[in-house]
Amino acid sequence: MDTYRGAHAMSFFRAKNKSKDPVVAKTPEEEPAPKSGLLRNLSRKKTGDVKSSDSLIKRSSSAKSGSGPSRGLSRSGSKNLERTLTPDRVEKTNSEWKKTLKPQEYNVLRKKIMEKPYEGDFVYYQVPKNMEAIFFCKGCDTPVFTGRALRTTAEGWATFERSIPGTVEQSLEDFKNGSRLELLCKGCDGFLGIVNQFLEVNSAVLQVRELSKEEYKLILG
8 A cells, every 4th residue: 555655646746846847948940041032122123213212121121120021131240241141043044044134144144254354334333422332143133242342443344352241152163274263143153253362243244233321231231
């Protein structure tokens, strides 16, 4: 009888203690990698479209504060760099690229032919006073460079100190009798330019969007 009572008491205390186990807070799931849809919409936004601009700012503010869906943006680990982006992938056949791109754009983006030096539209480009600029890939509308990283000294091509984090990769490829370090857009694998001392980019594959400082801060930080 004592043995039975002892076993019954142990069973009771186990059940009681189990009910008092602390509740462990669940760790919120990490937000999935962002996509660049917001910034691609920005690249298509017409200058002077106030309604569209206001809409973009509201969506950016919502994503930044966490009060709405985060689209196209995630913060970089450094305060000195823009936010890290994850581009949406754009894949097309060779014939489709020929239909959607102008001949010079196709030659650069898909055939990896560099422009002639000092002939690009952005070789001598300067960001307007009190404005910001974002450069988009013409193949997929991925934002790849900013006016803040654009060097003012002409190097033969539009020359940048860095790309927007997460949007451009470097690939060492055979070229003629040697090799070269190529810049490829992560959104469409399009050829943007090459790496020498800095990033030398073909103007033909870029489109620029000039922004107010408020827009830029909300979008890229």
